[in-house]
Amino acid sequence: MMFLANVLNDPICQPIKELYERWYAFMEQNVEFWLPESEWHTKSHCARVLLLALLIAHRKNLSEEEKDALAMAAVFHDSRRLDDGIDRGHGSRAAEYYKDYCRNHDLSYDEQTYYITYYHDQDDSLGLSEIKKSSSLDERAVLLYQIFKDADALDRFRLGPDALDVQFLRTEEAQQLVDFAKDLLCRSNETNS
Numbered sequence: 001m002m003f004l005a006n007v008l009n010d011p012i013c014q015p016i017k018e019l020y021e022r023w024y025a026f027m028e029q030n031v032e033f034w035l036p037e038s039e040w041h042t043k044s045h046c047a048r049v050l051l052l053a054l055l056i057a058h059r060k061n062l063s064e065e066e067k068d069a070l071a072m073a074a075v076f077h078d079s080r081r082l083d084d085g086i087d088r089g090h091g092s093r094a095a096e097y098y099k100d101y102c103r104n105h106d107l108s109y110d111e112q113t114y115y116i117t118y119y120h121d122q123d124d125s126l127g128l129s130e131i132k133k134s135s136s137l138d139e140r141a142v143l144l145y146q147i148f149k150d151a152d153a154l155d156r157f158r159l160g161p162d163a164l165d166v167q168f169l170r171t172e173e174a175q176q177l178v179d180f181a182k183d184l185l186c187r188s189n190e191t192n193s
Contacts, residue, residue, distance in 0.1 A: 027050070031079050034081060054070065056173045089121070111136055150174035
């Protein structure tokens with residue numbers, strides 16, 4: 001059964017349902033997680049981040065390529081965690097895993113995805129400055145980074161009811177999805193129990 005199937009039929013999810021299903025299936029079949037028994041950083045978390053990133057991307061009218069870049073970051077971003085703590089560096093390990101995966105499976109590599117994944121566990125000041133330093137990335141990469149960080153942050157409710165400080169969300173679209181994100185967590189827990 002597709003994870004979040006009970007949510008995907010909601011009208012809000014219809015425009016991205018097919019894309020979500022494709023990327024969720026990709027993650028299930030291809031992405032190996034170092035902490036499969038994690039309490040907080042599971043494939044379920046990545047699935048919710050995937051859904052939230054695609055919803056924000058849709059609301060911002062992003063291209064299919066940009067949605068794919070966000071989706072790839074979502075399915076790989078927590079795959080190389082060593083623990084459930086802060087684990088600074090899990091982003092860089094996941095980015096390298098993504099890059100190696102693309103190379104070894106003849107998959108199209110996207111530098112934006114690499115940077116988003118690499119710096120998602122770092123302070124924005126570092127992530128944004130590194131993206132801006134890259135001659136091959138532009139302002140769209142900054143936007144994708146911000147969308148991804150917001151999607152990841154929106155799933156902080158799994159850590160507790162006060163785990164998300166909404167004033168730190170970077171996009172208006174993410175602000176509009178706060179209640180949906182709370183509901184998404186409840187409904188995904190119903191699916192898993």
